[in-house]
Structure formats: C-alpha cells, structure tokens
Amino acid sequence: MLPNNHKISIAIVDDHPIVIQGFRSLLENNPLYEIAGCFTTGQGFMTFLQQQRVDIVLLDITLPDGNGVHFCREIDELYPEIIIVALSNLNERSIISQMFSNGAKGYLLKNLSAKELLDALNTVLEGKTVMSLEVKEILQQPDLNTLQPVPELTKREKQILQLLAEGQKSAAIAEALFISPLTVKTHRATLLHKFQVNNIVTLINRARETGLI
Amino acid sequence: MLPNNHKISIAIVDDHPIVIQGFRSLLENNPLYEIAGCFTTGQGFMTFLQQQRVDIVLLDITLPDGNGVHFCREIDELYPEIIIVALSNLNERSIISQMFSNGAKGYLLKNLSAKELLDALNTVLEGKTVMSLEVKEILQQPDLNTLQPVPELTKREKQILQLLAEGQKSAAIAEALFISPLTVKTHRATLLHKFQVNNIVTLINRARETGLI
C-alpha cells in the first residue's frame, strides 16, 4: 500500500528520551525505515506535521502536554493517511478502545521486544491492525461499564482535579486559586459529571486509570 | 577509584527491552563504557553476577519477578563494590529512601536525557551519589512517615480502608460487610485519627505512601 521505492518514514512521540533513543537505534539501522522526527510532546509533533508528513507515528499515551488519546484523534482527523500506533504501559480497557475508535491502527505495550515491534510495523503497513497479546486479551473481556469515553477536561478542571487528588478541600483550593469556594464547587460538580461518578475518590481513581493525573 | 586502563562495565536491568535498547545505544558507542549485560528480570541479573562482575548496574524498580528495592539490597549485600543506580518512573518518597538505604548510589527518573545519564555516571564513579532534580526535591520535603510512625491497623480497619480507597461510600461498605453504617463511621473516624488526617482522600494518599494499600 505504500511506495516501495523510498523508505517508510516514522515519527516517535514519547515523553521519555531514553525510550525514543531505544526506538531510534532499533529502526535507524533498518534499511526499510527512516526516523523523520522524535518528539517529547504532542504539540511538538502536531507543529512538525504542518510542514512535513510521516507514514507511521509511534504515539505514547502519557505525554506532558495532554494525553495521547486526544492527540490521536487530532492526528487522524487532520491527516487520516498517517498510521498511528499507540505505545503505552497503560492497559486500561477504556483507553485502548478509545485509541482505536480515535483512529489508531495499533496498540503496543512498551515491554515489547525488537522483533515484536518490527512485526507490528509490517502488519500495520499491510493495512491490518495490531496489538500486544495482553491488549488483545483485555479487549476480549466484555467490559460493559468502562465503555465511556475519556472525558476532555479544561485547563482549570485539570488544575482542580490535581488539587483534589492531593486531598485538598474546596475551601483550600479556592484560596489557592484566588476564586470563590462556590466556583470550586461548580468545577468539582463538572468533573463528577464528566466522569459519571458521584464522589471524589472514584473520580480520582477514574482519572488515574485514564492517565489524566 | 576505578582503574582507568579498562572500560567501565555496565549492566542494565529493566523490564522494557526498548528502554534497554535506548541505554545500550547511548552507551555502547562511548569509549569509556562497555555493556556487560542486559536483563529484563532481577533474577536473571543475580544469576549473571555469580559468574561475572560489573562496575555499575542501572536497576529498574518495576520488574516482573519482584521489585528493585529487594534486588538492590541483595546486590549490595553480596557485592558491595557494585555501584547501583536506580532507574524508575516511581517518585514515591518511601521507595526512594528505601533504595538509598539499601545501598543505591543514585536514583534517576526515566525521563532523563542522554547528557544527564552520562553526567550521573561520572558522578557515581567519583564516589558521590546522584539523583534527578525532582527526586532531590522529594527527599528534601520533611518525611511524614518518620515524624509520624506508620499506624497499626486492625483487620477490619484495613478492610474498610481498602473499600474506601475504591471509592465506596459508608452506606455501601456497611451493606457489603453486613454491619451498621454507624459502625463504618466509627472505623472511618478511627482511621482518620490514626493517620492524623481529616479527609478520606488524604487518608488514602498517606496509606498508599506507607504501602498500606
């Protein structure tokens, strides 16, 4: 499906330079592939795409400037021809299925071997989807309750979520952010509503599961 | 402190082959160092040590066959001359201080750059200890656990703590355990008192820090 007369260009987006280094060294000696760019932030990669395209992107979920689920949809909407392969340690069902419904063609856990990676790249280049064995097992278990999408949070909401996770009370948060306790209450209610839960502890648990904290 | 007429031998223990690949490619082109071996399990490295020694080991905490804290002590007891540098994403105070008291000479977070790694290796080779900036900050915060000893919990209290951590409300816990909601309230109050906190979220955080959950 892709031209054989030039190398397949790959981008790597991961917040750990050492992981990038690992992929880079695995791929750059392979005549099939070339590394078009490596990025530690999602935004960095999005900016790069405005000037240059890649065939495949290896996309981490945990990123310093937002989560990979969000960037996955953004990439797929703007550049549907790019093959997105998720790379993560997160094995939460909700994340995985969200990635696939956002256009990812693969979901690999980071403890994969070199061979598994190359096999996976071959597979997605054939137009198939690919995932680690453990991921496949997770998806096969029919889990009805966690089929809700990962909520999109605003800057302020993330900020308040963080403080709530530290165990701060509304009054303290209000004081810290120089806003009314009633406003904190509103944000708190919005968070509960977005995550479809009814208390802060489960809110925090869901947020942790989905990598939002 | 180490002989200059041969390369410094390094072992890497990490459950992610891709991370190993990253370190390997960073170090193997450096004339100062040689990679003596890479291992994805702690036991694999321990077995290796029976036949061969290394100067430095880069040791991950999260391992498939036990945790790095345990292997750290084991390595340090059997081969105190080996310089152990912990490598992890975990930034829990208790873990960090346990690693140092188990003989580690360094604690680096995995999102370090190539330069930071090489600097860190230089530092530990000079006999000093080294840690990431974030780690340093965590250690500088006064330790709550040493000021306030880890509370002793009864069987029932642990049980209720667990359910609270799952986000269950008092009423639900009461139903699950076939006791009165008022009794749950008493246990909850005892937990808050024992941990010297005043809300459930911080209770759970403290419990997590001290490994009680």
Added chain:
DNA sequence: TTAAAATTACTCCTTTGGGAGTATTGTCTT
C-alpha cells in the same frame, strides 16, 4: 467580529462526612 466555550459565581436543598463522646459485647492473652 461573532459564536462557542471556559471561567466565574450564585441559590436552594439533600446527603454524606467529620469530631467527640459513650457503651456493650466478644476475644484474646497473661
């Protein structure tokens, strides 16, 4: 320059949580 979204702030009301006690019944242990 508009329309949409985010942030702010409020009301009213109900439920849950938190602090400080008291007290009864078991169950170990010495």
Added chain:
DNA sequence: AAGACAATACTCCCAAAGGAGTAATTTTAA
C-alpha cells in the same frame, strides 16, 4: 479471672460534599 483490645452501635452537632439549576463575564477560535 482480669485486663486489653477489637468490633459493634449509638448520641448530638456542625461542616462539607453532592445535585440541579441560573447566569454574568471573559477567552478563544472560526
């Protein structure tokens, strides 16, 4: 058998969280 501790259950009172709205202002993106 006595004392200690665990587990149970309750009281009263007040603070905080949760649910369901309304609404003004500011920011951001189309």
